[in-house]
Amino acid sequence: MNVFVTGAAGFIGGSIATGLARAGHQVTGLVRSAEQAAELTALGIKPVVGSLDDSVLLSEQARAADAVINAASSDHRGAVEVLLAALKGSNKPFLHTSGSSIVGDASGGKPSDTVYYEDQLPEPTVDKAARVAIDNLILAAAKDGVNSAVLCNTLIYGHSLGVQRDSVQLPRLLKQARQSGVVRHVGPGQNIWSNVHIEDVVALYALALTGNTPGSFYFVESGEASFIDMTRAMARALHLGEPEDWPLPAAEAEWGYEMANYGLGSNSRVRGKKARELLGWAPRRTSVLEWIEHEMV
Template sequence: MNIFITGAAGFIGGSIATGLAQRGHQVTGLVRSAEQAEELKALGIVPVIGTLEDSALLTEQARAADGVINAASSDHRGAVEALIEGLKGSNKPFLHTSGSSIVGDASGGKGGGHIYYEGQLPEATPDKAARVAIDDLVIASAKEGVRSAVNCNTLIYGHSLGVKRDSVQLPRLLKQARKSGVVRHVGPGENVWSNVFIEDVVELYALALEKNPAGTFYFAESGEASFVDMTNAMAEALGLGKSQDWPLADAEAEWGYEMANYGLGSNSRVRGKNARELLGWAPKRTSVIEWIRNDMV
């Protein structure tokens, strides 16, 4: 297939683009700079320079492709609308990348947390309402002849398959630990996140391109862990003392409101059946703790 991917120089998009190229697909990737374009060329990916603001370009690329993956932003409505416009009536696959912070509870590192299932999502918090509305827009495009899906990723671990980029959550903890000599988590770190290995994520996208029933929502998850267990594993790997609690205000000063409250300070516990039952997805790695101890650093 000829696949158009936004965010092809990022961690998720770059890994997907590289993985699909390795599987024999022709991949065109949206990047922002000539330097990123050269990185993609080296991986066998055809670069297109532009931004998510270039609606006409996005629509044109979507129309020309056999399938489209949006991995650049979960929050850019205009880009999603432009991609859908190029796909209407085609029955081509459109895979939109969301993230499971949409069910995050901003608990300040406290534990508990409800477990959410596909088709049984809570009402969105004010912080996440716009993202959920975009997810809904993607699902609704199935009624306009788009074979759409929302791939809602949980905490992704693993190293990039593409250009050398880090994932969102664990590398921030690692960077802070290396800078300070102390591994920290938000509050008591009892909060739990579902998680998934990057190469399993790539496999999910590859399967969805071929088999996705229109209008499907997927949680990409293959396990869960508390942040205190993940940070203690990181401390072991780095040869540092046990991980320490960090007040939310200090975490916000280091990582910003969104990352401290949702990415690192919330519970986000989900279970995904759709990828397994509809696509035959079978994740190969299921222990983020094992990966942190043995492979992260």
């Protein structure tokens, strides 16, 4: 297939683009600079330099492609609207990358027993309402002849394929630990996140390209772990002492409101049945703790 991937120089988009190219697809990737374009060219990916605000460029690439994967931003509504308009009536796949902080509770590191399923989503928090509205817009596009899907990723771990980029959550904890000599988590660190390895993420996007049912929402997860268990594994990997609790204000000062409250300080416990049942997805990597301790550093 000819696949157009936005965010092709990023951790998720770059890994997806590389995986698809290795599998024999013709991949065009949206990047923001000539330097990033050179990276993609070396990986066998055709680069297009632009941004999510380039409506004409997005429309042209979407119409020329057999499928579109949006991995640049979960929150750029304008780009999504442009891409959906270009794909309307084509029945082409449009895979959109969302994130499971949409069910995050901003608990300040406290645990939760609540687990969410794909057909039982809660009302979003004020902070996440706009992202959920974009997800719903994409799902509704199935009625307009778009083979649309929302792939809602959990905490992604693993090293990127192709371009050398970091994931969102664990590398921030690692950077702070290396700078300070102390591994820290938000609050007591008892909050739990579902997680998934990047190689399994790439495998799922490849399956969804050819097997998606229009209007599908998938949670992407292969396990879960508390942050205190992950920071303990990190401390062992770095040969440091026991991890420490970090008050939320200090965490916000280090990582910002969004990351401290949702990315690192919330619970996001979900179960992804649809990918397994509808697409035959079978994750191969299921222990984030083993990866942290033996492969992360």
